[in-house]
Amino acid sequence: xxxxxxxxxxxxxxxxxxxxxxxxxxxxxxxxxxxxxxxxxxxxxxxxxxxxxxxxxxxxxxxxxxxxxxxxxxxxxxxxxxxxxxxxxxxxxxxxxxxxxxxxxxxxxxxxxxxxxxxxxxxxxxxxxxxxxxxxxxxxxxxxxxxxxxxxxxxxxxxxxxxxxxxxxxxxxxxxxxxxxxxxxxxxxxxxxxxxxxxxxxxxxxxxxxxxxxxxxxxxxxxxxxxxxxxxxxxxxxxxxxxxxxxxxxxxxxxxxxxxxxxxxxxxxxxxxxxxxxxxxxxxxxxxxxxxxxxxxxxxxxxxxxxxxxxxxxxxxxxxxxxxxxxxxxxxxxxxxx
Numbered sequence: 001x002x003x004x005x006x007x008x009x010x011x012x013x014x015x016x017x018x019x020x021x022x023x024x025x026x027x028x029x030x031x032x033x034x035x036x037x038x039x040x041x042x043x044x045x046x047x048x049x050x051x052x053x054x055x056x057x058x059x060x061x062x063x064x065x066x067x068x069x070x071x072x073x074x075x076x077x078x079x080x081x082x083x084x085x086x087x088x089x090x091x092x093x094x095x096x097x098x099x100x101x102x103x104x105x106x107x108x109x110x111x112x113x114x115x116x117x118x119x120x121x122x123x124x125x126x127x128x129x130x131x132x133x134x135x136x137x138x139x140x141x142x143x144x145x146x147x148x149x150x151x152x153x154x155x156x157x158x159x160x161x162x163x164x165x166x167x168x169x170x171x172x173x174x175x176x177x178x179x180x181x182x183x184x185x186x187x188x189x190x191x192x193x194x195x196x197x198x199x200x201x202x203x204x205x206x207x208x209x210x211x212x213x214x215x216x217x218x219x220x221x222x223x224x225x226x227x228x229x230x231x232x233x234x235x236x237x238x239x240x241x242x243x244x245x246x247x248x249x250x251x252x253x254x255x256x257x258x259x260x261x262x263x264x265x266x267x268x269x270x271x272x273x274x275x276x277x278x279x280x281x282x283x284x285x286x287x288x289x290x291x292x293x294x295x296x297x298x299x300x301x302x303x304x305x306x307x308x309x310x311x312x313x314x315x316x317x318x319x320x321x322x323x324x325x326x327x328x329x330x331x332x333x334x335x336x337x338x
Contacts, residue, residue: 038080038135039164041335043157044192045071045148045326046185047215047293047300050248051261052240053233057200062230064184064201065245067257068149069194069210073217073326075142075154077115079161079335082133091123095136102322106144113138114155118182119162125174126166134162143322145223147294149185156189157333164335192332194254210330211254214309216301217293218281219322220273229295232266254328259291259302267296274299277321284312 046068054063095110110116119134136158142150159175162168168175179186184201194208240262251257268274274296281290281301286308291300303309309325316323 038078039161039335041077041079041157041161041164041333042331043075043077043142043150043153043189043333044329044331045073045075045142045150045153046188047071047148047291047328048261049194049254049257049259049291050196051263051294052244052248053230053237053262054239055237056234061184061200063199065196065198065240065248066201067194067196067208067248067251067254068185068188069254070189070192070329070331071148071215071326072329073142073148073324075150075157076139077154077157077161078135078137078139079158079165080135081165082135084131084133087131089131090129091120091131092133093119093136094133095138097138097140099140103140103143114151114182114186115158118155118158118178118186121178121181122159122162122175125178126168126172128166134165136161143219143223143298145225145296146217146219146298147224147292147296148217148298149189149294152183152185153189153333155179155182155186157335159186159190160333160335189333192334193330194328196248196251205249206252208251208257209253209255211328213288214303214306214325214327216303216309216312216316217298217324217326218277218301218316219298220271220277221320221322222271222273222297224267224271224274224296226295228270229263229266232269233263235266238262238265259289261292261294263295264292267292271297277316280316280319284315287312 048066049069050067052065056062093116095113095116099105115136138154142148156179163170179190180202187202188195194210196205197203198205277299278290281287286304287301289302293300313323313325
């Protein structure tokens with residue numbers, strides 16, 4: 001009989017608060033079985049093959065047409081659940097984070113992290129009242145303020161993971177509702193692959209057949225604030241035309257998409273080194289397209305081969321920029337038991 005079971009055997013209707021506290025402490029520590037049943041969730045990065053920002057809406061957001069595509073670059077979430085039935089504590093979420101080499105830490109309180117907020121919001125949406133802990137450990141490989149959707153992808157992965165831990169159907173519409181409430185990009189990551197979205201960029205219209213290019217992501221040391229990029233954009237908005245929007249709406253293959261990002265001029269105005277990176281990328285042999293990722297600060301170079309992407313990665317690093325080779329993939333947030 002385990003220490004936990006022995007203590008619970010001693011408890012009866014007259015159990016003291018001290019015994020209850022001791023039992024709760026053991027329940028939190030005696031989690032080997034829970035760890036073995038934990039899950040691992042992949043949270044891929046993304047690029048916007050198309051980012052057509054429209055007029056500012058009454059709610060403060062902007063209309064947006066976008067074609068997003070998942071990348072092989074990804075974060076990993078390790079999640080597990082600890083059953084604390086009978087202790088009257090409700091849901092407690094514990095989030096920790098580590099960063100892989102070269103990824104700058106982000107100073108965000110755990111309760112402000114989108115992954116934490118996603119789990120809390122899903123519990124509220126489904127009316128979950130169980131006494132339990134959900135532990136989330138995020139291994140970050142996607143840089144912040146790069147336009148790659150790392151935080152949003154982590155949130156989608158946390159929703160997928162929580163659904164798995166709670167026995168909820170991954171297709172339950174409440175996941176999509178919570179995702180949309182957290183941010184435009186979160187909804188995309190539930191599906192992944194390549195997709196055309198409208199509204200604020202959160203309304204799924206249809207999937208596109210993915211493409212398989214090798215991508216070199218080049219970033220300066222500085223990031224670009226999304227809020228600042230939109231404010232700068234609003235000073236001189238260059239809106240997409242109805243013709244462009246019509247073309248984007250009928251494309252069925254990612255390989256047919258002509259990259260477009262009308263936030264790029266605003267981002268380059270905020271961070272002039274982005275102009276230098278773009279011009280360098282456009283001059284490189286074996287690069288078919290150069291595209292700012294979202295509001296920046298990562299720039300994607302579409303390379304003809306892995307060898308060429310690796311060669312250019314070395315050149316970019318000699319210039320003092322961060323560089324990482326990845327590829328376009330057809331995945332979304334996905335969980336598996338360990």
